[in-house]
Amino acid sequence: MSLLDKEKNEPELFAYDSSTHAVAPEVAVSFFKQSMPFKELSQEVLQELALHCRIDFFPKGTRLFTYNETEITHLHLIQRGGVRAFITGEDGEVALKDYRGAGANIGALGIIRGTRANLNIETIEDTFCFLIPRDIFLDLVRENSAVSHFFLKSFSDNVVATAYHELRSNKLSRRSSDDLYLFNVTARDLSKALFSISASSSIQEAAAIMARRSIGSLLIYADEDPGSMVGIITDTDLRGKVIAEGLDYREPVTSIMSSPLKTVPASALCFDILLKMMSTGIHHLGVELGGSVIGVVTSHDILVQQGNSPYYLFKEIVAQSEFQEIHSLGRKISGIVRNIINEGAKAGNITQMIALLNDQILNRILTLLQDQMGPPPLKYSWLQLGSEGRREQTFKTDQDNAIVYADPADEGEARRAEEYFKLLANRAVNHLVECGYPLCSSETMANNPQWCKPLSSWKAIFRKWISIADSEALLTAGIFFDFRHGFGSEQLAVDLRDFVTSEIKNHSPLPYYLARQCVANRAPLSFFNNFIVEKDGEHKDQLDIKLRGLSPFVDFARVMALRFGIRETNTLERLRLLHINEKISKDLYESTVDAYELQMQLRVIHQLSQIEDGREPDNYIHPEELTDLEKQMLKDAFSVIERLQNVLDNLFPEA
Amino acid sequence: MFDRIRRLPWFKPADERILENRAYFKDFDQTRPLTDYSFVVFDTELTGLNRKKDEIISIGAVRIKNLQIDLGETFHRFIKPEKLDHTEATLVHRITPEQLKDAPPMEQVLPEFLSFVGNSLIVGHYVGLDMSFLHRVTEKHYNGTLMNPCVDTIRMAQGYKRVMFGYYHEGGTTNSRYSLKDLSEEFNLPFFEAHDALEDAMQTAYLFLYLIKKFRKGGLITLRELYQAGRESDWRVLSSG
Numbered sequence: 001m002s003l004l005d006k007e008k009n010e011p012e013l014f015a016y017d018s019s020t021h022a023v024a025p026e027v028a029v030s031f032f033k034q035s036m037p038f039k040e041l042s043q044e045v046l047q048e049l050a051l052h053c054r055i056d057f058f059p060k061g062t063r064l065f066t067y068n069e070t071e072i073t074h075l076h077l078i079q080r081g082g083v084r085a086f087i088t089g090e091d092g093e094v095a096l097k098d099y100r101g102a103g104a105n106i107g108a109l110g111i112i113r114g115t116r117a118n119l120n121i122e123t124i125e126d127t128f129c130f131l132i133p134r135d136i137f138l139d140l141v142r143e144n145s146a147v148s149h150f151f152l153k154s155f156s157d158n159v160v161a162t163a164y165h166e167l168r169s170n171k172l173s174r175r176s177s178d179d180l181y182l183f184n185v186t187a188r189d190l191s192k193a194l195f196s197i198s199a200s201s202s203i204q205e206a207a208a209i210m211a212r213r214s215i216g217s218l219l220i221y222a223d224e225d226p227g228s229m230v231g232i233i234t235d236t237d238l239r240g241k242v243i244a245e246g247l248d249y250r251e252p253v254t255s256i257m258s259s260p261l262k263t264v265p266a267s268a269l270c271f272d273i274l275l276k277m278m279s280t281g282i283h284h285l286g287v288e289l290g291g292s293v294i295g296v297v298t299s300h301d302i303l304v305q306q307g308n309s310p311y312y313l314f315k316e317i318v319a320q321s322e323f324q325e326i327h328s329l330g331r332k333i334s335g336i337v338r339n340i341i342n343e344g345a346k347a348g349n350i351t352q353m354i355a356l357l358n359d360q361i362l363n364r365i366l367t368l369l370q371d372q373m374g375p376p377p378l379k380y381s382w383l384q385l386g387s388e389g390r391r392e393q394t395f396k397t398d399q400d401n402a403i404v405y406a407d408p409a410d411e412g413e414a415r416r417a418e419e420y421f422k423l424l425a426n427r428a429v430n431h432l433v434e435c436g437y438p439l440c441s442s443e444t445m446a447n448n449p450q451w452c453k454p455l456s457s458w459k460a461i462f463r464k465w466i467s468i469a470d471s472e473a474l475l476t477a478g479i480f481f482d483f484r485h486g487f488g489s490e491q492l493a494v495d496l497r498d499f500v501t502s503e504i505k506n507h508s509p510l511p512y513y514l515a516r517q518c519v520a521n522r523a524p525l526s527f528f529n530n531f532i533v534e535k536d537g538e539h540k541d542q543l544d545i546k547l548r549g550l551s552p553f554v555d556f557a558r559v560m561a562l563r564f565g566i567r568e569t570n571t572l573e574r575l576r577l578l579h580i581n582e583k584i585s586k587d588l589y590e591s592t593v594d595a596y597e598l599q600m601q602l603r604v605i606h607q608l609s610q611i612e613d614g615r616e617p618d619n620y621i622h623p624e625e626l627t628d629l630e631k632q633m634l635k636d637a638f639s640v641i642e643r644l645q646n647v648l649d650n651l652f653p654e655a
Numbered sequence: 656m657f658d659r660i661r662r663l664p665w666f667k668p669a670d671e672r673i674l675e676n677r678a679y680f681k682d683f684d685q686t687r688p689l690t691d692y693s694f695v696v697f698d699t700e701l702t703g704l705n706r707k708k709d710e711i712i713s714i715g716a717v718r719i720k721n722l723q724i725d726l727g728e729t730f731h732r733f734i735k736p737e738k739l740d741h742t743e744a745t746l747v748h749r750i751t752p753e754q755l756k757d758a759p760p761m762e763q764v765l766p767e768f769l770s771f772v773g774n775s776l777i778v779g780h781y782v783g784l785d786m787s788f789l790h791r792v793t794e795k796h797y798n799g800t801l802m803n804p805c806v807d808t809i810r811m812a813q814g815y816k817r818v819m820f821g822y823y824h825e826g827g828t829t830n831s832r833y834s835l836k837d838l839s840e841e842f843n844l845p846f847f848e849a850h851d852a853l854e855d856a857m858q859t860a861y862l863f864l865y866l867i868k869k870f871r872k873g874g875l876i877t878l879r880e881l882y883q884a885g886r887e888s889d890w891r892v893l894s895s896g
Binding site: 025026027028030050051052053054055056057058059061062079080126128131 | 717722723724725726727729842843844845847853854857860861864865868869872
């Protein structure tokens with residue numbers, strides 16, 4: 001039974017009248033001054049409020065509220081300790097909704113809506129609460145806009161959007177006002193007026209229009225339908241395909257056009273347009289609105305307005321043929337992160353962009369090395385492992401890579417391959433170091449002979465991990481099972497992935513053990529100022545956001561991907577595919593993505609500010625770095641972890 | 656002769672408040688649930704520890720009802736000692752002589768405090784010391800002492816630790832592990848650097864609340880059980896929960 005239930009009929013009869021000279025105990029007033037939203041109130045209001053409060057203590061494991069039963073007589077403001085909020089389904093399954101710690105309140109929603117408790121609340125630590133009587137609290141909400149605004153806000157769905165906004169605006173000082181370009185400007189803004197010509201026109205007619213209008217590209221529409229664009233020609237096409245080839249100007253324009261026309265939606269952000277241009281190599285894109293093309297956006301237009309962009313760096317890397325230049329460009333990549341965070345990039349976007357840049361560096365290094373050393377004796381694929389394999393790197397962390405090459409036909413070829421790839425890997429790893437990617441302390445790198453092998457050897461290694469699922473396999477899963485092709489012959493990486501996928505399908509115990517490991521990994525967390533933190537050790541009262549926050553999501557996505565034969569390695573992409581294949585619900589998918597992105601974001605911003613202070617970036621977040629809203633959101637994110645663990649628990653029940 | 660007997664304090668009839676207090680606690684029912692009782696947690700500031708000479712110069716108290724600290728019912732007074740000049744040198748550093756000069760004397764504060772205490776049970780940290788000073792002033796002003804049952808949070812803490820951690824080798828109350836500060840830290844209670852008797856009383860109230868609810872979780876329901884548990888060396892009832 002709840003303690004509150006007992007309290008309802010308590011008579012308030014005491015002989016002593018304290019009202020005339022009561023002093024509000026400092027303990028309450030000073031606590032209110034630190035707690036949202038009470039800190040917005042004046043000293044007088046807080047004094048008065050304190051006089052109406054009581055302090056209660058609930059030992060660990062006390063049920064405070066019971067869903068749909070408890071009449072909420074008091075708002076509970078947690079002074080010390082922590083509670084969990086949960087709902088028990090009809091089948092007895094417990095769905096965790098929230099953790100709350102010091103500074104958080106309980107029961108506001110029920111009081112404001114005049115309903116019974118909408119959640120079960122149970123203390124998970126010894127917990128002291130200030131109890132504010134229901135009517136006093138309602139008066140506060142009615143009379144004080146800061147209070148009502150706070151509670152309305154915390155109930156609304158806009159919390160997420162607001163917090164992202166706060167993240168951007170509070171954490172980093174802007175360098176200049178035009179920083180916001182990448183994430184504020186859409187394809188529609190960039191779109192140039194549309195000029196087009198019918199497909200039956202000649203090359204000369206097209207060139208004439210381009211010259212008269214001073215435009216670098218022209219769209220081609222189908223003769224019968226002026227609204228339907230079939231292709232595009234550019235200055236480059238005229239130069240390369242007509243003049244250089246001596247083509248007859250009277251030929252139809254369709255003979256030199258690029259077709260079909262690649263488009264982006266009018267709402268696409270500048271950032272997404274850049275990503276598309278970088279990954280496809282196409283520099284002219286149609287802008288589409290409501291099914292028809294309304295204009296063209298070009299890389300040139302973006303570059304003109306955006307001097308120091310990722311795309312600019314990308315193009316420079318592509319053009320380099322000197323190692324020294326590549327090294328210095330490689331070291332510029334981290335600097336890009338700041339720019340695009342300032343512009344409002346979500347961490348998911350940032351890592352995609354970084355992966356493209358890293359891949360391009362790798363591409364240039366290996367291409368130049370092959371030019372030096374001569375072509376490889378066998379096809380090979382340079383594998384990216386770990387976070388680079390998942391395309392989740394932000395600031396540079398240790399190299400994790402490997403080489404898989406085609407199976408040699410005979411002894412001699414085997415020896416030549418071994419020598420060539422050993423040399424190639426050695427040089428590549430050193431160049432990568434020069435570019436700012438430090439060596440891996442556990443030597444998980446292609447220059448380690450253990451991780452530079454022909455396809456058949458790799459299959460044997462993976463088969464062992466997959467069939468035995470011993471501690472080594474569980475330990476290395478996070479690095480090796482997230483491999484992806486980085487450079488060379490992609491088919492080898494595809495073959496290896498096929499092999500891994502089918503081996504696991506073959507009743508491998510690996511996903512089971514990985515899943516149990518995830519479930520067992522419930523963090524020993526505590527609360528500090530309404531914040532989930534490490535309970536002991538060197539980083540007591542701080543949060544290891546990588547270990548506690550991000551890893552559970554990454555691990556979940558990996559286990560599920562391995563279990564359901566999803567070949568993708570990127571966590572967000574894995575989650576998306578799991579959702580599409582109906583392995584996780586839409587609701588869980590969306591909550592998971594929100595939670596994961598928020599934490600990536602916090603981590604990136606935390607590390608960026610450390611780097612700017614000249615410190616080594618780490619993963620330990622201090623509560624004082626965060627706003628109340630961010631703490632709130634972090635707790636939401638943590639409640640998702642519990643849900644993910646429940647999914648795994650159900651899918652891989654304990655033996 | 657008659658006059659001389661009358662002047663002896665034990666012969667004077669006790670004040671009405673004292674008589675009422677005695678009557679109330681004569682047949683005091685200890686079998687009701689703990690939530691039914693009202694407690695007053697109090698602390699005093701003294702000019703020194705000499706029970707014959709030293710005086711109370713401040714009283715702080717908070718009320719606990721329904722096992723909750725009621726922040727609307729607190730009591731805090733400074734008291735002008737009879738020998739202000741003499742005490743100046745020995746004053747506890749957190750009260751200045753200035754604060755005492757204009758403070759009311761004990762005969763004005765005492766009735767206020769007794770009315771605040773009323774029929775509540777009295778709680779204190781090493782409560783015996785505060786009570787002995789309180790008894791002295793009630794004897795003096797009202798010819799009698801309060802009968803309210805007292806609860807000592809040090810003894811509660813000793814009992815609690817004995818059961819929870821198996822400390823059978825009790826070192827007595829002077830053991831530093833039992834200071835208010837140490838216990839608050841040990842049990843991870845909200846802690847504030849106390850500035851006055853009220854804040855000490857508040858800190859003691861937190862400790863009391865913590866201990867009594869920990870006991871209650873162990874199955875201890877009535878006041879009588881609390882007292883019995885305090886007396887017995889084997890506080891088994893606590894560990895059953």
